Amino acid sequence: xxKVRIPTPLRKLTDGQGEVVAEGGDLRAVIDDLERQHPGIxxxxxxxxxxxxxxxxxxxxxxxxxFLDGLDTEVGDGDTVSIVPAVAGGCCS
Numbered sequence: 148x149x150k151v152r153i154p155t156p157l158r159k160l161t162d163g164q165g166e167v168v169a170e171g172g173d174l175r176a177v178i179d180d181l182e183r184q185h186p187g188i189x190x191x192x193x194x195x196x197x198x199x200x201x202x203x204x205x206x207x208x209x210x211x212x213x214f215l216d217g218l219d220t221e222v223g224d225g226d227t228v229s230i231v232p233a234v235a236g237g238c239c240s
Contacts, residue, residue, distance in 0.1 A: 153167060167181070172223075173222055192230065199217065201233075205231070206231065207228050208226055
């Protein structure tokens with residue numbers, strides 16, 4: 148299962164954990180599983196249209212998903228997904 152690095156502002160939703168595991172073959176499925184395990188995290192990452200919020204950066208295998216396939220980016224067993232709020236803010240308050 149992929150490991151997901153959780154930024155400090157979202158750790159209140161993961162019981163303080165900085166890293167969790169989630170199932171899914173692509174980023175969208177991983178976020179769906181995160182939401183199932185940690186209700187509320189999905190709305191912090193996705194906007195009303197179901198796309199990544201503008202001020203949320205997500206990296207899979209250290210590559211920005213916006214330069215890959217976005218939410219359709221494949222995520223494999225042992226991959227690391229990093230959620231990184233932009234310095235300008237917006238994702239996690």
